Amino acid sequence: MNLKNRNLFSAYGFLVSVLIISFLGSVSCGAVIKSDSDINDAIMRQMEKDDVVSPHLVDIRVNEGIVTLDGSVDNLIAKERALNIAGSILGVVEVRDELVVRPIEIPDQAIRQNVKQALEDNPVTELMALDVKVENGVVSVGGExxxxxxxxIAEKIAESIAGVRSVRNEIEVSVKIDRPDSELAAEIRQNMKYDPYLNAQSIDVAVKDGVAVLSGETGSVFQMGRARRNAFILGVKRVDSSDLIVKPWKEYPTEMQDSTAVNVEAAVASALSSDVRVNRENIRIDIRGHKATLRGTVASLYEKNAAEDDASNVTGVWQVSNKLKVRPQEVPSDDAIAGKIRVALKRHTVTEPHEITVTVRNQKVYLYGNVQNITEKNMAENIASQIKGVAAIDNRISVVDAEDAEYLWKSDQQIKEDIRDELFWTVFVEAEDVNVMVQDGTAILTGTVNDWQEVLAAIENAYEGGAEKVKSDLDVRNNEDEQLPPASRDMHPYYYFGYF
Structure with a gap:
């Protein structure tokens, strides 16, 4: 996939977008110099719209594209979101973290118990002998x-616990298998080649004594992080990306990926094999056109969802039909499952403030209650999916603000201008490829984009610009007239994109 490879280059990950002054109109993106003050304003605007970050005490400084965030937020997930937002803005070349976390006050012993229990509940970390220490809200996690x-994953679990100020990850990686450096390098290159959010041509990969060394250029701070994550494969001890730099204005040559069914199937298989959350041996893959179907059995709903995420993030895959059956190896009683989920929801920093009712019948979880945004609703489901014995979830949580808030009226012309601004600043869409019309509050998007992920990004940009509804008539290059799958604003978990 080549996003912004004409005048701008972009990566795609956390779905965020920002505003620029509307008088720029149809000016070519590549001709516009993005000033530090514009970048500053863009970051703050996006933070103010974010479901997780409350930026009233966050200060932003920008100097020649280098962003420094300082001030305070109330939890580590909000801190990570703020850093991710800054790194996703076009023109940012580096993000420096000086943020302080001021969480709710919870005794160290309670935090330690919650972290240990969360590690034991997660399917990936449940059997790890990890040592957890807490002092003044600072968690240290050690082990092998x-x-x-x-x-x-262990670090992210610790960061999610309410009351945690910071996490010191003292875990050592001890590679138990002996894989040649050449084999490791080949797998990393394969991962990058079929990652729809990267241009693999711009990144060089070398592996020496199990250490992956990445060099070259990326188009954004997010893309640099994405490249590093592609190197997190079994057998790699450490990833060194000190020679990988960000050049937002670099024009890359067009790269055409071979997306035949055979190669896409191999890429999906490779993605599943590289994910420690997934047992690849039990999953069958069927590729027809741009649709991937997964069949077989998995041990947990967490694993089923992880497999779908992996397949969705492969170049050439626009739609995933997840027919995996969840068959837990150990089945606690329904009451035990419900109790575990209630405890997990109360210890998590995002869901802790809310009263969520949990009912379990025949290993199917029913969630009820009220939350403030779709991110909190999705996070509750994600937390429940990690509990042993859960085979399915019916999420009936209501998003109160979304239902009760009055729509802020804007004229069709203002909505159109705001959507164009969103598309201009985001690193996830080639703005010049998308045409925008607005009729009675409904945005109509036309044009031709690079892939299905870019379609979703443009739809989200339209909502962020103020549209009440969005109709997408966007085409995808090299589509061969294949019908695109239906799009929904809530169908993609962009806020917590990754391993957790």
């Missing part, structure tokens, strides 16, 4: 794991 990804 087999991969960088496992180390990262």
């Amino acid at each position: 794991v087999k991969s960088i990804t496992e180390k990262r």
Whole structure:
């Protein structure tokens, strides 16, 4: 996939977009110099719209594209979101973190118990012998794991617990298998080649004594992080990306991926095999056109969802039909499952403030209650999916603000201008490829984009611009007249894109 490879280059990950002054109109994106003050304003506007970040005490400084965030937020997930938003803005070349976390006050012993229990509940970390210490809300996690990804998952679990100020990840990666450096490098290159959010031509990969070294250029800070994550494969001890730099204005040569069914199937298989959350041996893959169908059995709903995420993030896949059956190896009683989920929801920093009712019948979880936004609703479901014995979830949580808030009226012309601004600033869409019309509050998008992920990004940009409804008539290059799958604003978990 080549996003913004004419005048701008972009990566795609956390679906965020920002505003620029509307008088720029139809000016070519490549001709516009993005000033530090414009970047500053763009970051703050996006933070103010975010479901997780409350930026009233966040200060932003920008100097020649280098962004420094300082001030305070109330939890580590909000801190990570703020950093991700800054890194996703076009023109940002580096993000420096000086943010302080000021969480709710919880005794260290309670935090330690919650972290240990969360690690035991997660299917990836449940059998790891990890040591957890807490002092003044600072969590230290030590021990030994087999991969960088496992180390990262453990860290993210600790960061999600209410009351945690910071996490010191002292886990050591001890590679238990002996894989040649050449084999590791080939797998990393394969992962990057079929990653729809990267241009693999711009990144060089070398592996020496199990250390992956990445060099070259990327189009955004997010893309740099995405490249690193593609190197987190079994057998790699460490990833060195010190020679990988960000050049937002670089024009890359067009790269055409071979997206035949055979190659896409191999790419999906490789993505599943590289994910420690998934047991690849039990999954069958069928590729027809741009639709991937997954069949077989998995041990948990968490694994089923992870497999779908992996397949969705492969170049050439626009739609995933997840027919995997969840067959837990250990089946606690329904009451035990419900109790575990209630505890997990109360210890998580995002869902802790809300009263969520949990009912379990025959291993199917029913969630009820009220939350403030779709991110909190989706996070509750994600938390429940990690609990042992859960085979399915019916999420009936209501998003109160979305239902009760009055629509802020804007004229069709103002909505159109705001959508154009969103498309201009985002690193996820080639703005010049998307035409926008607005009729009675409904945005109509036409044009031709690079892939299905870019369609979703443009739809989200239209909502962020103020549209009440969005109708997408966007075509995809090299589509061969294949019908695009239906799009929904809530169908993609962009806020927590990754391993957790």
